[in-house]
Amino acid sequence: MRGSxxxxxxxxxxxxxxxxxxxxxxxxxxxxxERDIAAYxxxxxxxxxxxxxxxxCPIDGCRLHRHEIKVSGQGKFEWVLPDDLPERQGPxxxxxxxxxxxxxxxSASQALGSMPPGYHLDTAIVANCHSRALALTGLxxxxxxLRLDELGEAxxxxxxxxxxxxxLATVPSDPAAARTQLSRMFxxxxxxxxxxxxxxxxxxxxxxxxxxxxxxxxxxxxxxPLTADPKANSATVTAxxxxxxxxxxxxxxxxxxxxxxxxxxxxxxxxxxxVAWLASEGIAxxxxxxxxxxxxxxxAVRLLETGASKAAVASQAGVSAxxxxxxxxxQPGLRARWNDAKLSATRAEHRKAWQDLMGQNPLSPTPIxxxxxxxxxxxxxxxxxxxxxASIVARGTLPQSSAVRVDWDARDQALAAAVRRTAxxxxxxxxxxxCTVAAICVxxxxxxxxLGALDRLPLTARAIRxxxxxxxxxxxxxLL
Numbered sequence: 001m002r003g004s005x006x007x008x009x010x011x012x013x014x015x016x017x018x019x020x021x022x023x024x025x026x027x028x029x030x031x032x033x034e035r036d037i038a039a040y041x042x043x044x045x046x047x048x049x050x051x052x053x054x055x056x057c058p059i060d061g062c063r064l065h066r067h068e069i070k071v072s073g074q075g076k077f078e079w080v081l082p083d084d085l086p087e088r089q090g091p092x093x094x095x096x097x098x099x100x101x102x103x104x105x106x107s108a109s110q111a112l113g114s115m116p117p118g119y120h121l122d123t124a125i126v127a128n129c130h131s132r133a134l135a136l137t138g139l140x141x142x143x144x145x146l147r148l149d150e151l152g153e154a155x156x157x158x159x160x161x162x163x164x165x166x167x168l169a170t171v172p173s174d175p176a177a178a179r180t181q182l183s184r185m186f187x188x189x190x191x192x193x194x195x196x197x198x199x200x201x202x203x204x205x206x207x208x209x210x211x212x213x214x215x216x217x218x219x220x221x222x223x224x225p226l227t228a229d230p231k232a233n234s235a236t237v238t239a240x241x242x243x244x245x246x247x248x249x250x251x252x253x254x255x256x257x258x259x260x261x262x263x264x265x266x267x268x269x270x271x272x273x274x275v276a277w278l279a280s281e282g283i284a285x286x287x288x289x290x291x292x293x294x295x296x297x298x299x300a301v302r303l304l305e306t307g308a309s310k311a312a313v314a315s316q317a318g319v320s321a322x323x324x325x326x327x328x329x330x331q332p333g334l335r336a337r338w339n340d341a342k343l344s345a346t347r348a349e350h351r352k353a354w355q356d357l358m359g360q361n362p363l364s365p366t367p368i369x370x371x372x373x374x375x376x377x378x379x380x381x382x383x384x385x386x387x388x389x390a391s392i393v394a395r396g397t398l399p400q401s402s403a404v405r406v407d408w409d410a411r412d413q414a415l416a417a418a419v420r421r422t423a424x425x426x427x428x429x430x431x432x433x434x435c436t437v438a439a440i441c442v443x444x445x446x447x448x449x450x451l452g453a454l455d456r457l458p459l460t461a462r463a464i465r466x467x468x469x470x471x472x473x474x475x476x477x478x479l480l
Contacts (some may be wrong), residue, residue: 016449018194019170023445027064028048029057029083037081043082053109053196054163056102066166068442098161101203108199108209110300122220124381126198128184129215146186152179158204166445172199187367300327304334307341347384349378354388358395366392408456416459418444423467434469 015022015429024328027050033043048058055064067085069078094102136139140146152175161174172178185193185201199209206212260275300317311325317324328335352377357369380388422443426435443449447460454461 009045012382014194018197020052020167020194020196021449023068025166026067026069026080026082026085027054028067028465029060029062029064031060031062032057033082037083045082048110048113050104051113051231052167053199054106056099056106056166058106058110061103076368087318094164095161098164101158101162102206104203105199108203108212109196111209111213112195112199121216125216125219128219129212130201130205137205144185148179148183149175152176155182155204161199168196243255260272297327300324301334304328304338305341307345309339335396343383346379347458350379351384351387354380354391358391362395366395394448412457415444415447415457416430416463417462419447420461421468423463427467434467437468438463440464440468 009014010022012034026045028043028045029049032049034044036043048054049064056062059063060411066078067082069080069085131140133149134146137154139151141147156173156175156178159178162168162171163173172181181197182201202209202212206215210233246306261272263274264270296317296319300313300319303313303316304324304327310328312319314321328338352371354369357373361369361372377388419440422440426439426443427433437451441451450457450460454464
């Protein structure tokens with residue numbers, strides 16, 4: 001939204017392809033309306049009622065009413081309040097199981113919507129949480145492979161009945177469709193499934209959002225943030241920063257020109273500790289080498305700056321590993337340069353392994369490559385994610401045959417039947433012989449998105465022509 005334009009925003013947000021649509025049926029609670037009028041002399045729209053997936057009032061626990069004036073865009077510029085509009089509640093015979101699932105979905109949607117600005121859930125940790133929950137259900141096979149057939153059946157059983165809510169009409173109740181959706185969400189967790197699909201998956205696996213949040217926070221705390229800055233991961237430097245003696249030693253050496261040895265005796269610590277404190281502040285103490293004579297010292301520093309291991313430096317310099325550690329602690333900036341060199345070498349190693357694997361297997365999907373080079377992928381994901389994402393995007397879309405194809409004939413038949421049924425109801429209530437396309441679109445929200453593809457829906461096009469008013473303009477016949 002901060003860019004130069006918002007063209008195709010709904011498509012870029014995934015709203016058009018999610019099948020959840022982007023219309024806004026305003027929702028209200030009769031108990032909330034009465035309470036607002038008593039308190040403020042006017043009812044108002046409650047934000048928590050408008051969130052996707054919320055169809056039960058979190059305050060009163062009653063079913064929300066649906067107002068369709070904003071759905072078709074007819075009244076999008078009108079100022080309306082909840083008590084000004086007719087209500088359309090629909091069937092109220094929800095089973096206790098469906099009501100329980102809708103209550104948990106509403107609670108999860110509100111929790112997600114109330115997260116602080118800028119907060120993002122890590123998709124890798126979310127996938128790990130879901131995998132652990134799956135393991136408890138016995139739906140993981142040997143080697144933690146998904147039992148997709150059983151998963152599809154279990155999820156379809158959970159979702160059956162939710163389709164009574166218009167917003168959730170596209171939630172799969174068929175095991176095959178559920179299997180396809182779950183495989184995509186588990187094998188490609190970063191593809192950006194619609195939040196409603198993520199919320200339904202979460203309450204199915206974890207029961208409630210609170211339990212999922214507890215599991216997520218536990219895994220996030222266990223993994224901890226990773227950073228390329230060596231100082232951020234150094235417990236020693238952090239401890240020094242909290243030790244007040246560091247400032248005392250630094251002041252004594254720099255301002256009072258005292259030697260590290262005298263300062264160490266006064267503070268009751270080893271002289272090497274004082275030298276390390278000075279190095280952490282960027283101050284180099286005068287060296288009085290016993291083992292690291294100038295040629296050996298310079299060679300050891302050069303090796304460390306290339307990222308060589310302590311053992312390799314100790315072997316080539318002919319000193320002990322503890323001497324190399326002391327050198328790293330007492331030379332200002334040397335440890336940071338050593339960590340940077342190691343990080344660069346490790347990054348280059350894992351990048352090369354990932355690039356070689358992609359080059360050798362150009363037609364293999366990314367999940368397969370990730371399983372083959374799990375170590376390289378995990379390191380890059382944690383430490384070099386921007387480069388990893390760019391390398392995957394650069395591969396382009398792989399040729400694949402999707403197992404799920406739109407059955408246009410079945411969709412055409414269903415839409416045509418819905419158009420005729422809705423037109424019959426509208427005409428019966430208005431006493432007219434025909435109605436408008438806009439009126440039908442209000443009752444059949446899926447129709448509006450298909451008006452541009454009527455050439456692929458001949459039965460629907462014929463049904464619209466037969467039940468709606470038409471206006472002839474020259475030789476063209478256009479639908480009103």
